[in-house]
Amino acid sequence: DIQMTQSPSSLSASVRDRVTITCRASQSIRRYLNWYQQKPGKAPKLLIYGTSSLQGGVPSRFAGSGSGTDFTLTISSLQPEDFATYFCQQSDSSPYTFGQGTKLEIK
């Protein structure tokens, strides 16, 4: 199985901050990397697929980059509604494993 490791596990930031979350795969997953946002009591929501493609309706302050084993999710200017937990997932090969999550909290 491909292991996905996110860092940091938690992060405190302020509104209008720029934040970056990293996801590392245990082997190359080319660009088959998706990002999800989950708020308490809710199902995850797709933000970005294929490393950098923004899902419809997702604000442009979210951006993804990377390839191979190293990927990043960047939020350019944090808004109050962005405080949530973020998960990466590889879709290169089954089982389609997730990272352990990054909890983004208000400073």
Next chain:
Amino acid sequence: QVQLQESGPGLVKTSQTLSLTCTVSGGSINSGNHYWSWIRQPAGKGLEWIGRVHSSGTTNYNPSLKSRLTISVDTSKNQFSLNLRSVTATDTALYYCARDTLNILTGYYTDTWGQGTLVAVSS
């Protein structure tokens, strides 16, 4: 707009079979570029990919669960199902059904999720 709804018992006894159904509405399960998935999340923890099924019946399973797992599809009812045998307390989790979409350039991604159903395993 496609919506997914999980249904099934909220409590299952240890060593018994956990059975859940996901009903797809607002669209057909018979779509060539979609797989239909199960994902679970223990309380306060991360997401675990369980497996998925295509309308053709093709399945992919997580090897860690494969010996106990069956995922099937009923296209006539627009439903797909999860059966997990010989459950233990470690199978207690929030279970989500979801839709995976294939983009030729970017691969699969899970773009639609059910609300989730909590299943507890207890003796």
